[in-house]
Amino acid sequence: MEALKRSTTMLKVAGKLLDQGNVEEAKRLRDQARAQRNISVWLMGKANTLESFEPGFPTGPYSSVNATNH
Numbered sequence: 548m549e550a551l552k553r554s555t556t557m558l559k560v561a562g563k564l565l566d567q568g569n570v571e572e573a574k575r576l577r578d579q580a581r582a583q584r585n586i587s588v589w590l591m592g593k594a595n596t597l598e599s600f601e602p603g604f605p606t607g608p609y610s611s612v613n614a615t616n617h
Contacts, residue, residue, distance in 0.1 A: 550590065554583035 557580035564573040 550587040
């Protein structure tokens with residue numbers, strides 16, 4: 548989640564830099580944001596793999612394991 552938050556913040560800042568005419572810095576920040584997003588997508592894929600192959604691993608916020616703990 549943290550990588551996704553960072554990438555969103557970076558994209559917002561890149562947009563502001565672009566509005567100010569700072570194209571080079573906006574491009575650099577955009578590329579960093581993409582890298583953060585890629586990390587986040589990779590981590591989500593790993594989490595999905597764990598959910599699929601680990602017996603008893605909760606499958607999400609509405610799984611039966613979590614529902615009984617509320």
